[in-house]
Amino acid sequence: xxxxxxxxxxxxxxxxxxxxxxxxxxxxxxxxxxxxxxxxxxxxxxxxxxxxxxxxxxxxxxxxxxxxxxxxxxxxxxxxxxxxxxxxxxxxxxxxxxxxxxxxxxxxxxxxxxxxxxxxxxxxxxxxxxxxxxxxxxxxxxxxxxxxxxxxxxxxxxxxxxxxxxxxxxxxxxxxxxxxxxxxxxxxxxxxxxxxxxxxxxxxxxxxxxxxxxxxxxxxxxxxxxxxxxxxxxxxxxxxxxxxxxxxxxxxxxxxxxxxxxxxxxxxxxxxxxxxxxxxxxxxxxxxxxxxxxxxxxxxxxxxxxxxxxxxxxxxxxxxxxxxxxxxxxxxxxxxxxxxxxxxxxxxxxxxxxxxxxxxxxxxxxxxxxxxxxxxxxxxxxxxxxxxxxxxxxxxxxxxxxxxxxxxxxxxxxxxxxxxxxxxxxxxxxxxxxxxxxxxxxxxxxxxxxxxxxxxxxxxxxxxxxxxxxxxxxxxxxxxxxxxxxxxxxxxxxxxxxxxxxxxx
Amino acid sequence: xxxxxxxxxxxxxxxxxxxxxxxxxxxxxxxxxxxxxxxxxxxxxxxxxxxxxxxxxxxxxxxxxxxxxxxxxxxxxxxxxxxxxxxxxxxxxxxxxxxxxxxxxxxxxxxxxxxxxxxxxxxxxxxxxxxxxxxxxxxxxxxxxxxxxxxxxxxxxxxxxxxxxxxxxxxxxxxxxxxxxxxxxxxxxxxxxxxxxxxxxxxxxxxxxxxxxxxxxxxxxxxxxxxxxxxxxxxxxxxxxxxxxxxxxxxxxxxxxxxxxxxxxxxxxxxxxxxxxxxxxxxxxxxxxxxxxxxxxxxxxxxxxxxxxxxxxxxxxxxxxxxxxxxxxxxxxxxxxxxxxxxxxxxxxxxxxxxxxxxxxxxxxxxxxxxxxxxxxx
Numbered sequence: 001x002x003x004x005x006x007x008x009x010x011x012x013x014x015x016x017x018x019x020x021x022x023x024x025x026x027x028x029x030x031x032x033x034x035x036x037x038x039x040x041x042x043x044x045x046x047x048x049x050x051x052x053x054x055x056x057x058x059x060x061x062x063x064x065x066x067x068x069x070x071x072x073x074x075x076x077x078x079x080x081x082x083x084x085x086x087x088x089x090x091x092x093x094x095x096x097x098x099x100x101x102x103x104x105x106x107x108x109x110x111x112x113x114x115x116x117x118x119x120x121x122x123x124x125x126x127x128x129x130x131x132x133x134x135x136x137x138x139x140x141x142x143x144x145x146x147x148x149x150x151x152x153x154x155x156x157x158x159x160x161x162x163x164x165x166x167x168x169x170x171x172x173x174x175x176x177x178x179x180x181x182x183x184x185x186x187x188x189x190x191x192x193x194x195x196x197x198x199x200x201x202x203x204x205x206x207x208x209x210x211x212x213x214x215x216x217x218x219x220x221x222x223x224x225x226x227x228x229x230x231x232x233x234x235x236x237x238x239x240x241x242x243x244x245x246x247x248x249x250x251x252x253x254x255x256x257x258x259x260x261x262x263x264x265x266x267x268x269x270x271x272x273x274x275x276x277x278x279x280x281x282x283x284x285x286x287x288x289x290x291x292x293x294x295x296x297x298x299x300x301x302x303x304x305x306x307x308x309x310x311x312x313x314x315x316x317x318x319x320x321x322x323x324x325x326x327x328x329x330x331x332x333x334x335x336x337x338x339x340x341x342x343x344x345x346x347x348x349x350x351x352x353x354x355x356x357x358x359x360x361x362x363x364x365x366x367x368x369x370x371x372x373x374x375x376x377x378x379x380x381x382x383x384x385x386x387x388x389x390x391x392x393x394x395x396x397x398x399x400x401x402x403x404x405x406x407x408x409x410x411x412x413x414x415x416x417x418x419x420x421x422x423x424x425x426x427x428x429x430x431x432x433x434x435x436x437x438x439x440x441x442x443x444x445x446x447x448x449x450x451x452x453x454x455x456x457x458x459x460x461x462x463x464x465x466x467x468x469x470x471x472x473x474x475x476x477x478x479x480x481x482x483x484x485x486x487x488x489x490x491x492x493x494x495x496x497x498x499x500x501x502x503x504x505x
Numbered sequence: 506x507x508x509x510x511x512x513x514x515x516x517x518x519x520x521x522x523x524x525x526x527x528x529x530x531x532x533x534x535x536x537x538x539x540x541x542x543x544x545x546x547x548x549x550x551x552x553x554x555x556x557x558x559x560x561x562x563x564x565x566x567x568x569x570x571x572x573x574x575x576x577x578x579x580x581x582x583x584x585x586x587x588x589x590x591x592x593x594x595x596x597x598x599x600x601x602x603x604x605x606x607x608x609x610x611x612x613x614x615x616x617x618x619x620x621x622x623x624x625x626x627x628x629x630x631x632x633x634x635x636x637x638x639x640x641x642x643x644x645x646x647x648x649x650x651x652x653x654x655x656x657x658x659x660x661x662x663x664x665x666x667x668x669x670x671x672x673x674x675x676x677x678x679x680x681x682x683x684x685x686x687x688x689x690x691x692x693x694x695x696x697x698x699x700x701x702x703x704x705x706x707x708x709x710x711x712x713x714x715x716x717x718x719x720x721x722x723x724x725x726x727x728x729x730x731x732x733x734x735x736x737x738x739x740x741x742x743x744x745x746x747x748x749x750x751x752x753x754x755x756x757x758x759x760x761x762x763x764x765x766x767x768x769x770x771x772x773x774x775x776x777x778x779x780x781x782x783x784x785x786x787x788x789x790x791x792x793x794x795x796x797x798x799x800x801x802x803x804x805x806x807x808x809x810x811x812x813x814x815x816x817x818x819x820x821x822x823x824x825x826x827x828x829x830x831x832x833x834x835x836x837x838x839x840x841x842x843x844x845x846x847x848x849x850x851x852x853x854x855x856x857x858x859x860x861x862x863x864x865x866x867x868x869x870x871x872x873x874x875x876x877x878x879x880x881x882x883x
Contacts (some may be wrong), residue, residue: 065698081697083701084706087758101860127791134759286593366757367643428593
């Protein structure tokens with residue numbers, strides 16, 4: 001690996017220079033969204049590992065030091081439901097008295113059986129996975145589908161930490177190899193727990209899958225963090241029994257009979273499920289966390305049905321627009337809001353019944369922040385990119401409000417560059433194959449809020465970065481965010497154009 | 506106010522070590538110590554030095570808890586964030602140091618316990634020269650500043666250092682004024698147990714000499730035990746306090762919690778039950794716990810067809826009383842470990858060579874009392 005690194009050095013330097021100017025628009029420009037702090041009790045260290053809402057409208061938040069707390073937004077008061085859990089990193093509310101929590105050693109059902117407001121039953125739903133005692137073996141999730149099945153993800157271990165003298169579960173010397181490794185069972189896997197309690201290894205190839213979500217059709221999504229075998233941050237549409245790129249977890253795949261890291265890269269490339277969306281490292285975000293789909297029916301603004309994704313290291317909340325091309329999901333990621341007063345450490349997301357988005361923040365010994373914030377749509381329509389769709393020769397952009405026709409019809413308003421990341425044993429990846437892509441034509445759609453762009457070239461396997469700094473709304477409002485990153489896994493065939501871009505409201 | 510005295514002594518040392526002014530005929534090498542400590546921090550986040558002065562910067566990675574790699578990169582004034590961003594596109598082989606003119610001096614990447622002495626002459630131009638760890642992700646929070654030929658601003662408003670270190674401990678590292686002896690990392694500020702913990706307390710954490718799925722249970726009076734959910738059995742018991750999770754919670758969670766007190770019993774047989782005529786256990790399942798009678802946990806587990814509920818409470822006068830309720834169609838044996846530091850006394854059954862033999866009926870409800878032997882087994 002060192003050899004190739006040296007050869008690539010000039011490229012690395014070039015990309016390094018080019019990537020030092022984050023293209024994220026400053027926040028606060030928009031008066032459409034407001035960020036509120038939710039005060040937490042004195043004495044509580046509010047490193048939030050999970051947030052959800054109870055049927056009665058109260059928030060449940062779980063914290064790094066093991067607390068499970070309820071917050072009543074009406075009375076603005078906190079109460080303690082349970083303490084003493086080990087690094088809980090997710091919560092599902094079943095009822096006002098029953099929760100399912102992911103903590104390091106297990107998935108646990110917490111119940112208040114006597115109605116005194118405190119949990120008294122801690123039933124182990126699943127601990128059918130190994131623990132080496134390595135700090136990085138986090139348990140993320142869970143999420144529950146319509147049938148009552150649960151999904152959770154098991155972080156790999158870090159070679160910055162140990163394998164303890166006493167472990168839980170079987171040990172694999174083959175899985176122990178690697179920067180982030182899987183020395184005990186199912187590290188780097190997503191697990192499914194059926195309603196009748198069976199734990200099934202569901203999908204492999206993950207590194208730090210810090211955040212899961214399900215859409216209404218039961219599609220499971222997970223993010224993963226840049227590092228070894230991940231050239232960039234990724235958002236996956238999880239394929240059941242699929243391998244998603246990070247090899248050490250294959251030590252627990254009964255069909256693999258070799259040391260995972262001995263599998264040639266070309267073979268891994270053929271095996272792996274491609275990310276629906278790649279998240280350019282450091283340019284947009286460093287450590288993507290939980291995705292969540294807006295099913296508020298418009299209470300959170302014009303992005304109903306789209307996905308939001310948290311980020312730990314930067315003050316940015318991302319928005320993802322997915323579409324199906326050749327029966328696979330792919331799409332664009334944009335900074336939704338960024339900069340102050342947004343807080344770092346955005347780790348967990350949940351929509352309140354009123355449609356506000358609650359964010360649990362943590363730093364967990366890393367870059368980040370603490371506490372709970374709430375993001376509220378003020379009711380003012382933002383001037384923003386609403387949808388970005390791939391066409392056979394370019395992109396279809398739809399905006400939340402009509403655009404300035406003169407600026408929008410000028411091809412020079414839009415700048416595209418494309419590049420790709422390589423997944424390898426090295427930590428992260430520089431941008432490869434970076435080039436400008438000429439915009440040949442910009443045509444404003446009849447409604448005045450869409451633009452159809454024709455590009456000189458579209459290539460599979462590349463991220464297309466769009467900058468549209470000068471674009472304005474018809475009333476002169478600048479765009480809230482002027483950058484978008486579209487991952488092209490599949491090209492769209494001519495003649496199969498997407499529906500004409502219109503914004504239903 | 507403590508930091509004020511540190512600050513004064515630091516400036517005092519520098520003034521003494523670096524003679525300034527017309528009479529100076531010789532410039533001594535200044536020695537500065539900076540350590541990487543848990544929580545993505547430098548212990549020393551700023552220091553002042555005269556211009557064009559030889560410097561011996563001793564950088565140590567004592568991030569023992571996190572066990573992470575770190576470097577120290579000194580940049581031109583105002584270039585820290587740019588270098589941190591540029592470092593993201595570098596590789597480990599390059600020590601994550603971008604090859605840019607804004608990088609003035611740097612150490613290699615050091616693993617835990619590593620030390621590197623950086624010798625250089627401070628720049629001739631006065632200014633605030635940032636230093637930062639450029640390991641990917643670290644540089645956003647792990648940085649400090651070297652003030653060359655200028656006074657340091659008040660620490661509370663120093664934009665060159667992380668907001669979390671603008672308080673008293675920011676300059677609390679070893680180095681000049683402390684005889685050059687590096688100090689231990691600052692004491693943890695984390696609490697010992699969860700917010701609103703009441704006793705009996707049930708705390709899941711990483712405990713020493715145990716599996717990673719351990720459960721610490723503590724009672725008023727400092728009586729505590731460790732039930733390892735990985736194997737579903739009592740591993741050890743201690744008196745004199747509960748656990749202190751603050752080291753575990755500091756940084757990334759790698760450290761064990763500290764046992765407060767003295768362990769008087771250590772299990773030496775592992776999972777103690779055998780069902781029927783089995784010589785060993787085939788399958789042990791941990792099922793969870795209920796809090797009953799004002800928060801006492803009752804553990805539930807299953808072994809080879811037997812369903813077991815176990816409550817463990819402190820015994821007046823020392824030791825533990827373990828109450829078992831077992832549903833089993835077969836007789837059971839309970840293995841004791843006389844060498845573990847406590848004597849065993851059962852309420853029923855027949856004891857045979859350190860093994861308690863129970864019929865299925867006797868196993869339905871019985872107690873085992875454990876009384877510490879004098880001095881424990883430490």
